[in-house]
Amino acid sequence: MTRDRLAFEPRVAAASLSGASDAAWAKAAIPHVGAAFLGGLAVDESxxxxxxxxxxxxxxxxxxxxxxxxxxxxxxxxxxxxxxxxGVNVRSSSLAPLERIAEICADRGAICEINAHCRQAEMCETGAGQALLSDPDRLAEQVEAAAQAGPNVSVKVRTEVDGLDLPAIARQVETAGADMIHVDAMDSEGVVAQIVAATDLFVIANNGVRDRETVREYLAYGADAVSVGRPSDRPAVLTRVREATEAWFEADETATGEATQ
Known part of the structure; x- marks a missing residue:
């Protein structure tokens, strides 16, 4: 399955923080994370x-x-x-620059993550960021363009947009070629379970991930991994999250093994 193929260890990602998430930031998160999304990087003129x-x-x-x-x-x-x-979290209102970044990601074995998450009005007015959630056909078009360039493609989304049907959007981007969905769950954590049930996408859950309780909540909903945003430069937080995530999956493997005996 797609989600098994994309698993990284530990199942913790450092999430992009615009203007702060560069290679040095990612290296500082080792050994607490198995993935790091650089960015967000605006790539076209608008x-x-x-x-x-x-x-x-x-x-x-x-x-x-x-x-x-x-x-x-x-x-x-x-x-x-x-x-x-x-991975590189990318904001674009046009396809050609996105395709170019996707090619760079493919050459480097990196994930190209399409930003359908940024909610600042200036970015949304360009048709990028959160505005893509209100136009899922355009979002799917971006996913298809990026996927054709060859990298694994992630889409970062958020849940608090009024009238949003995220499971339906997740199915659409999966059909377009996405491999992952990175869900900023805000106060709608249960959406994670709905997306897991609706797709075979590798699901990374985000928002408020700080400790054992928050990790277990998202993983219990079926997330394949969690990500840490603002405190991703704080080793104490990353240590707690990594330990909780590893404990969860170790217990899950033990339970699966016992059930098959």
């Missing part, structure tokens, strides 16, 4: 302009290199020998 506006008006950090493609290639090269699966 999303780059939105990122510039967000820096000016919201005092945000953003990656704004002169050449985002060279930047992605350089950052992934720095992780070539790192014992983790790398």
């Amino acid at each position: 999303t780059r302009e939105a990122a510039r506006e967000m820096v000016q008006t919201r005092d945000r950090e953003e990656f704004l290199p002169a050449d985002p493609f060279a930047f992605a290639d350089q950052q992934l090269d720095m992780l070539a020998d790192a014992p983790l699966v790398a």
